[in-house]
Amino acid sequence: MATLALPRRGPLRSTLVRHVVLAIVGALLLLVLTTSVSAYRDFQMANIGYYVVAVAGLTVLTGLNGQISLGHGALMMVGAYTCALLLERDNPLPLAVVLVLCVVVTAAVGALVGAAAARLRGPYLAGATLAFAVGLPGLTSHYADTLGGDNGLNVLSGPPPASLGLDFPPERWQAWITLSAALITLVLLANLASSRVGRTFRAVRDDEVSAELAGIHVARTQVLAFVISAACAGLAGGLLAFVSGQASPGAFSVALSLSILAGAVLGGLGSLTGAVYGAIALVMLPAWSSNASDRFSLGTNVQHNLPLLVYGALLIVVMLAAPQGLQGGVRRLLGLLHGRAPATPARNDPVTEVTVSEPDR
Amino acid sequence: MAEGAGGLSLEVKDLVTSYGAITALNGVSLSVPAGSITAVLGANGAGKSSLLRSLSGLVRPRSGSVLLDGKEIAGRAPEDVVQLGMSHVPEGRGVIAELTVDDNLRLGGLWRKDKADRSAALEEAYALFPPLDQRRKRLAMTLSGGERQMLALGRALVARPRVLLLDEPSLGLAPRITAQIMGLVRRLCDETGLTVLLVEQNARSALSVADHGVVLNLGSVVASDDPAKLAADDNLRHAYLGF
Amino acid sequence: MARFLSVTLGGLSGGMIYAAVALSLVLIWRATRVLNFAQGAMAMFTAYLAYKVLEHGGSYWVALLVALASGLVLGAFVERVLVRPVENGPPLNAVVVTLGVFIVVEGLAGMFFGGTPHRYPTHFSNVNYRVGDVSALAPFDIWVIVSVLVVAVLLGLLFRYTDVGLRMRAAAFEGEVARMLGVRVGRMLTLGWALAAVIGALAAVLVSPNVPLSPTSMDEVFVFGFTGAVIGGLDSPVGAILGGVGLGVLLNYVAAYAGSDLQTLSALAVLVLVLMIKPSGLFSTTATRRV
Numbered sequence: 001m002a003t004l005a006l007p008r009r010g011p012l013r014s015t016l017v018r019h020v021v022l023a024i025v026g027a028l029l030l031l032v033l034t035t036s037v038s039a040y041r042d043f044q045m046a047n048i049g050y051y052v053v054a055v056a057g058l059t060v061l062t063g064l065n066g067q068i069s070l071g072h073g074a075l076m077m078v079g080a081y082t083c084a085l086l087l088e089r090d091n092p093l094p095l096a097v098v099l100v101l102c103v104v105v106t107a108a109v110g111a112l113v114g115a116a117a118a119r120l121r122g123p124y125l126a127g128a129t130l131a132f133a134v135g136l137p138g139l140t141s142h143y144a145d146t147l148g149g150d151n152g153l154n155v156l157s158g159p160p161p162a163s164l165g166l167d168f169p170p171e172r173w174q175a176w177i178t179l180s181a182a183l184i185t186l187v188l189l190a191n192l193a194s195s196r197v198g199r200t201f202r203a204v205r206d207d208e209v210s211a212e213l214a215g216i217h218v219a220r221t222q223v224l225a226f227v228i229s230a231a232c233a234g235l236a237g238g239l240l241a242f243v244s245g246q247a248s249p250g251a252f253s254v255a256l257s258l259s260i261l262a263g264a265v266l267g268g269l270g271s272l273t274g275a276v277y278g279a280i281a282l283v284m285l286p287a288w289s290s291n292a293s294d295r296f297s298l299g300t301n302v303q304h305n306l307p308l309l310v311y312g313a314l315l316i317v318v319m320l321a322a323p324q325g326l327q328g329g330v331r332r333l334l335g336l337l338h339g340r341a342p343a344t345p346a347r348n349d350p351v352t353e354v355t356v357s358e359p360d361r
Numbered sequence: 362m363a364e365g366a367g368g369l370s371l372e373v374k375d376l377v378t379s380y381g382a383i384t385a386l387n388g389v390s391l392s393v394p395a396g397s398i399t400a401v402l403g404a405n406g407a408g409k410s411s412l413l414r415s416l417s418g419l420v421r422p423r424s425g426s427v428l429l430d431g432k433e434i435a436g437r438a439p440e441d442v443v444q445l446g447m448s449h450v451p452e453g454r455g456v457i458a459e460l461t462v463d464d465n466l467r468l469g470g471l472w473r474k475d476k477a478d479r480s481a482a483l484e485e486a487y488a489l490f491p492p493l494d495q496r497r498k499r500l501a502m503t504l505s506g507g508e509r510q511m512l513a514l515g516r517a518l519v520a521r522p523r524v525l526l527l528d529e530p531s532l533g534l535a536p537r538i539t540a541q542i543m544g545l546v547r548r549l550c551d552e553t554g555l556t557v558l559l560v561e562q563n564a565r566s567a568l569s570v571a572d573h574g575v576v577l578n579l580g581s582v583v584a585s586d587d588p589a590k591l592a593a594d595d596n597l598r599h600a601y602l603g604f
Numbered sequence: 605m606a607r608f609l610s611v612t613l614g615g616l617s618g619g620m621i622y623a624a625v626a627l628s629l630v631l632i633w634r635a636t637r638v639l640n641f642a643q644g645a646m647a648m649f650t651a652y653l654a655y656k657v658l659e660h661g662g663s664y665w666v667a668l669l670v671a672l673a674s675g676l677v678l679g680a681f682v683e684r685v686l687v688r689p690v691e692n693g694p695p696l697n698a699v700v701v702t703l704g705v706f707i708v709v710e711g712l713a714g715m716f717f718g719g720t721p722h723r724y725p726t727h728f729s730n731v732n733y734r735v736g737d738v739s740a741l742a743p744f745d746i747w748v749i750v751s752v753l754v755v756a757v758l759l760g761l762l763f764r765y766t767d768v769g770l771r772m773r774a775a776a777f778e779g780e781v782a783r784m785l786g787v788r789v790g791r792m793l794t795l796g797w798a799l800a801a802v803i804g805a806l807a808a809v810l811v812s813p814n815v816p817l818s819p820t821s822m823d824e825v826f827v828f829g830f831t832g833a834v835i836g837g838l839d840s841p842v843g844a845i846l847g848g849v850g851l852g853v854l855l856n857y858v859a860a861y862a863g864s865d866l867q868t869l870s871a872l873a874v875l876v877l878v879l880m881i882k883p884s885g886l887f888s889t890t891a892t893r894r895v
Contacts (some may be wrong), residue, residue, distance in 0.1 A: 061607065068696060070703070090687050116876045116880070117881055119666075120876075120879055121637035121694055122695045122699065123638075123695060123699050124834070124879060125825075125829045126639070126641065126703075127641075127875070128642070128698050128872065128875055128876060128879070130827060131827045131830070131831065131868060131871060131872040131875060132871075132872055134823050134824055134827050134868050135824075135827070135868030135871070135872050136869065137805060137867055138866060138869065139865065139866075139869070141865045142865035142866055148786030162634070191693075205658065220781045237758065244809040253820065254823055255710070255820075255873065256708065258703060258706070258707050259707075261700075261703065261831070263709075265700065300716075301714060301715050301716075301718050301719070302715050304709070304714060304719070305710075305711040305712070305714035305715045305819075306715075308707050308708070308710060308714065309707075309708055309711035309712065310702040310713070311704075311707055311709060312703075312705065312706070312707030312708030312709075313703070313704065315700050315701065315703055315706035315707070316686055316701050316705065316708070317705030318700075319690055319697045319698075319700050319704070320686070320689050320701070326795065347758075351650075355872035376828070383807070407817055417784060419780065419783075419784065435754030438783070438788070439780075439783040439784045439785060440783050440784075440786050440788055443784060443785060443786040444786050448784075449784050451781070451784065455778070455780075455781040455784070456781075457774055457778045457781055457782075458775045458777075460770075460774065460777065464770055464773075464774075467769060468771075468774050468782070468787070469785055469787050471770065471785070471786065471787070472785070472867060516785070520785070520786070542627065565659050579839060
């Protein structure tokens, strides 16, 4: 986590307090930011908010626990449809409750997937989660009566509360919601990462056998990581449905799963701060791409696919440029910048590991 | 065995090899005249296998020179080195367990253009090792340790090498079979003029067939002499040779 | 009963296509221990090129040749340039690289060819033969089954009886030993990927009359092929074919009796079941391996 150089004394010595203080500072900054920009920028920030949640969740799973998932787009779909179905009722529950239910339902699905995932390694896990991502949207046509088939469901998210004034821009309200959710998620995940549970996650990632010998229940740890990660995806999906006003299978393609992975890789897999950058890139890149294709009149095909191309190229380049994994490469680069000898961990890579590690220190 | 074109000389000068921060060879020099056997002895970790791996190109030496018949080959890729006439029989034999005996043997000569001589060399190898002849279609994983050693040696010979690098041929073999293998190496050398660099922990049996002995310790040559003199040196024997 | 028989036979041709994809994945896996997630996407791209040939008046056969040839080039390129640097690294790095290729290729296809699905024409009739109440296997299905079988047999002969095949097997089993015996291992791995991509291209051309061609149209087919390969043990070419065909029949039952939208999730269930019960695959001869 970006722990900044806060004095390690007084109440700030507690990680919880430190993270909360950071989050409050962040919230104030965002409050100023969201009220001073255009509705379009607010809309973009609303999108960044749920991407932060999703990318941070995958970062915990892959970076911290060493499991890969190509199915997070599908988990987001679970959250989005939960949100849509709950808001569809005549007397809809308050939004906060709906979002909590999105988290609970998706976490339950995540537990199911995670139980299977804990038995799988490396490419097998990637393949199985990919199958999940490819297969889940099929359910919407199978249960078209409830789930609306290819057209999906409309999400009745309602206007901003009247107390904010009648001409309060709905985009700003959406940004507030998703960004608050993002901040809360980041605080919780940051605390998780620095807690005992976070240490068991890392221990399992680094060496399953040693972790087992140290008394850690490896499978249970892996399922827990998957559940937490899925919970984040569920929240992100619910927020996506809330912001976009609909839940449809087309929005939860394999491409979504892979772009979330790209966001996590871009952010450095293992760093929640990085997850924020990754999420920003996921929202800004399509915007830039459409600007660019407008300027050079490249046509809609190019415009829609340019971001995909960039995500893919990014995944390839990062892996080729930093064979020890992204974090290793970044760390080496930092080492060179600071004139230190690069620290090459003499780790014997087990089959499961992700070659990335902690960003903090 | 093969009429061959006779052996080539091998000259190693100041060879340095390291794996990361660990130095395996610290300036090794030795010279193997054409048609002779030089035994390289020493304890585990003395750098014997690293020496062979550096010579055959599996490891790129950091510095130094390897002259095959006077020609510099240091740093060449292993697939080139074998085509220049130097074959390496690795420690633990390196037979490909999933392939048949016949496939393994054929593989040894596959790079050679002369197809007729390829099959001639194959049949000569079968003649040299009758147990292999009886098991042509068996998977290499079903062979005994001695048969695997024969297969590895036969496979190297199918390439009609001028220099043979042998890594621990006696490893895990019964003394009787070890003696057979050593006798065969001596015979090949005498009959075809093959040059052999023989790495062994079993110093006594290696010295019994070698023309010259070199003792390695911690990546450096600590003795280089006539086999009889090495075997007679009590200090050397106790410190490095273990007999 | 007649329906059951029709459904069973109907699953064969689809299964043969999954078998082809599975076979191509096994080839790559055996050679480089990399699972190529881009295999489906690459195949999709070659099918698009073939489709363009058809659009410009080329015959079915010329188009097929174009697909196979472009697969050869694409497979060799991807291995040599993109995968080679990560081949000996941690497995997840290679996975991420192939995922990158996957998205790039789909993105490129979207850019060049757009997102609208195209029905790939076929040279053969799609009308099922009829025996009594059993109706299955149109001439097109026969063509699918025969072509994949022929390719599989040719591949088997190549590996079993040619010098190149022996070199490729040696390079796949023991790269270092093969190099010491004069085998240009890098070239053999490139060749393995290239051949695998050719088989993938064939699969894409064969599947596209039934699954209309679009940038993502091979995603499901890839998942089925991967599942088939895992059923067979990922190491066994024969297992891959049996696994692919078995899965094809099974998925046809799912489509007929439960709904075609559930096929992929059923494949996932099969995948997870196999990996939990017998991770080395149902047809693998090697000892249990950690997955």
